[in-house]
Amino acid sequence: MEKEQVHDGQPNPENSLDFSEHFNQLELLETHGHLIPTGTQSLWVGNSDEDEEQDEKTEEWYQFKEKKMENDPSKLLLWAAENNRLSTVRRLLSEKATLVNTRDEDEYTPLHRAAYGGHLEVVRELIAHGADVHAVTVDGWTPLHSACKWDNARVASFLLQHDADINAQTKGLLTPLHLAAGNRDSKDTLELLLMNRYIKPGLKNTLEETALDIARRTSIYHYLFEIVEGCTNSSPQS
Secondary structure, eight states: OOOEEEOSOOOOGGGOOOOOTTOOHHHHHHHHGGGSOTTOOEEESSOHHHHHTGGGOOHHHHHHHHHHTTTOHHHHHHHHHHTTOHHHHHHHHHHOGGGGGOOOTTOOOHHHHHHHHTOHHHHHHHHHTTOOTTOOOTTOOOHHHHHHHTTOHHHHHHHHHTTOOTTOOOTTOOOHHHHHHTOTTOHHHHHHHHTSTTOOTTOOOTTSOOHHHHHHHHOTTTHHHHHTHHHHHTSOOO
16 A cells, blocks of 8 residues: 655645644645645655556466565565455465454554455455454554545445444544545445444544535535435534
8 A cells, every 4th residue: 555745845825724733744635635736746655667557467476476475474464455365365364363463564454455445355354354443553544544535435334334433533633534525536435424323524633624624625525415414413523
């Protein structure tokens, strides 16, 4: 999974924002990326050439990659979960079930990576082996945050069925709903979250924005908040 960083960007005075001293730059990109001036350099950790060739990768390529990581089963499991290698995930967990909650340097677990990629069968396998749906990264992301960021509604639904916290907040106080609201293609996930009886759409991030505030700016599906407004307003918000 790639992590986005922006360098040398110059702020636009017309779009200046007041930040709390604890605001998270990565999370700011999730909700305010549109404010970055055109032409600002964006660097991604990882091999962009590999991303561009994703559709051209063969089974032999995957097997070659797996063979190189065989001596590091934790690393292999993280990679297999991210790349939807279900048979490899099953094999590794059958050999050593305690690997299920292994973490990378940013505290992402295999479940985070599978949720991020929308790999439902891998998610099922990991949870069946005891994966922690409440695990958080260094930035406070749960697997549900990872699923909702990329409109992986089926994965999000499965996580919610297994006790994921629909109102979990990251260190930047982003909920899964905030992240879904910032995705222009998030109709399915927004519907899933907003129709949940436990959703608290009034929660604010560190920039004092609700998910609806973000949706009005970034998504054509902001009207979905109005559809459920009567239901959600009947419950106290916190």
